[in-house]
Amino acid sequence: MGFRIRLPKGLAFLNVLIIALLALFLSGCASDDPQNALTPVGPVGRAEAGLFTTIYWIAVVVFVIVEALLLYTVIRFRRRPGNDGMPAQTHGNTALELTWTIIPCLILVGIAVPTLTTIASASSIPNTPDTLKVTVVGHQWWWEFDYPSQGVVTADELHVPVGTKVAVTIKSADVIHSFWIPKLGGKMQAIPNQVNQDWFEADQTGTYDGQCYQLCGTSHANMRFRVVVQSQADFQKWLADQKTVPPQPPASAAEVAKGYQVFTTGPCVGCHTVQGTDAKAKVGPDLTHFGSRTTIAGAIMENTPQNLATWLHDPPAVKPGSLMPNYHLTDDQVNALVAYLESLK
Numbered sequence: 001m002g003f004r005i006r007l008p009k010g011l012a013f014l015n016v017l018i019i020a021l022l023a024l025f026l027s028g029c030a031s032d033d034p035q036n037a038l039t040p041v042g043p044v045g046r047a048e049a050g051l052f053t054t055i056y057w058i059a060v061v062v063f064v065i066v067e068a069l070l071l072y073t074v075i076r077f078r079r080r081p082g083n084d085g086m087p088a089q090t091h092g093n094t095a096l097e098l099t100w101t102i103i104p105c106l107i108l109v110g111i112a113v114p115t116l117t118t119i120a121s122a123s124s125i126p127n128t129p130d131t132l133k134v135t136v137v138g139h140q141w142w143w144e145f146d147y148p149s150q151g152v153v154t155a156d157e158l159h160v161p162v163g164t165k166v167a168v169t170i171k172s173a174d175v176i177h178s179f180w181i182p183k184l185g186g187k188m189q190a191i192p193n194q195v196n197q198d199w200f201e202a203d204q205t206g207t208y209d210g211q212c213y214q215l216c217g218t219s220h221a222n223m224r225f226r227v228v229v230q231s232q233a234d235f236q237k238w239l240a241d242q243k244t245v246p247p248q249p250p251a252s253a254a255e256v257a258k259g260y261q262v263f264t265t266g267p268c269v270g271c272h273t274v275q276g277t278d279a280k281a282k283v284g285p286d287l288t289h290f291g292s293r294t295t296i297a298g299a300i301m302e303n304t305p306q307n308l309a310t311w312l313h314d315p316p317a318v319k320p321g322s323l324m325p326n327y328h329l330t331d332d333q334v335n336a337l338v339a340y341l342e343s344l345k
Contacts, residue, residue: 034183035182035209036183037182037185038052040185041184042185042203043201043203044121044185045182045183045184047118048118048187051118058107058110062107125167125197125198126165126167126199127167130164131166131167131199132147132160132161132164132167133149133166133168133169134147134158134160134167136169136170136179138172138216138223139173140216140223140321141212141216141217141219141321141322142155142156142299143158143223144173144286150239151243152239152243154293155285155293156224156226156295156299157227158227160228160229160230162204162232165200167199168186168197168198169195169196170188170190170196171194171196172190172194175192175216176189176191176192177189177214178190178213179210181227182211183208184202187213202227202229205229205230207226207228207229208226208227209224212224219298219319222298222320224298224299224300226295241289241345242289245276245288246276247276248276249343253339255335255336255340256340256343258339259338259343262336263279263340264277266327266333267327271283271284272284272287273288274287274288284324290342290344291303291342291345292345296311297318297319298319305338305342308338309338313329
């Protein structure tokens with residue numbers, strides 16, 4: 001059926017406004033964002049970014065063609081002054097209908113092929129002798145990292161060597177979480193009573209931010225972690241340091257020794273582990289080498305004495321919904337605990 005379209009007043013201005021707002025929005029997509037998945041530093045991240053870029057440009061071409069046809073139609077068949085008659089009536093166009101059916105099918109095939117190959121590559125978990133295997137456990141709201149072959153357990157910071165494939169086994173201790181390192185790839189859900197696997201590799205040393213991307217409760221946005229990519233030598237040194245058992249504080253270190261007593265005789269031992277002490281609980285993070293970490297509280301704060309004191313005074317005030325309650329510790333107890341925990345290198 002033929003038709004005539006009246007071009008609304010201000011349509012051109014509206015189009016210009018939309019384009020300007022879109023340009024303003026896109027200008028906020030900074031390339032140096034520490035969690036920008038479009039600037040990857042590993043093969044998995046590059047494959048995922050490449051797939052996104054391919055689909056993006058296909059969508060851009062489709063958008064331009066469709067919008068061009070739409071604007072042409074609006075302008076070409078608009079109602080003109082003095083033309084009040086009915087347009088010529090038409091019905092059906094076999095060639096056109098076949099065209100707009102076949103072209104979308106070809107576009108979908110063009111998207112499906114790289115999508116399936118990327119999924120296959122990302123799902124092929126490496127199992128070579130030099131593959132580093134790590135078990136990742138999501139908790140409300142922090143991450144546990146277990147290196148089963150090395151006998152090392154840590155929290156909030158995942159250390160890996162550069163140029164090494166890392167196979168991660170992902171679990172959850174409570175609700176559904178999701179493990180994601182934007183610059184390295186490896187996005188996978190952590191589901192209770194289910195084991196998922198993924199892998200990634202880093203081409204460059206450095207520190208890369210990770211994030212839970214599955215809404216998992218009050219402090220979902222505060223469930224962060226860091227991936228520390230080190231040289232092989234630095235990683236081996238880190239492993240060796242993690243395998244050592246911190247000695248009990250000497251009596252000469254009065255504040256540290258006092259903190260040790262507060263820790264081992266108070267509520268801390270009910271949730272945490274420190275190797276070489278009676279604290280062997282698995283509810284909260286393993287604190288054996290707490291002092292060597294750069295972050296605390298699910299990687300939302302830098303590990304400084306001041307921040308640690310703030311956290312110990314009232315954890316729920318720092319992280320809403322924190323499962324670590326406010327024990328109403330005195331200033332002396334907090335200061336002693338800070339001295340002891342920061343000594344655990």
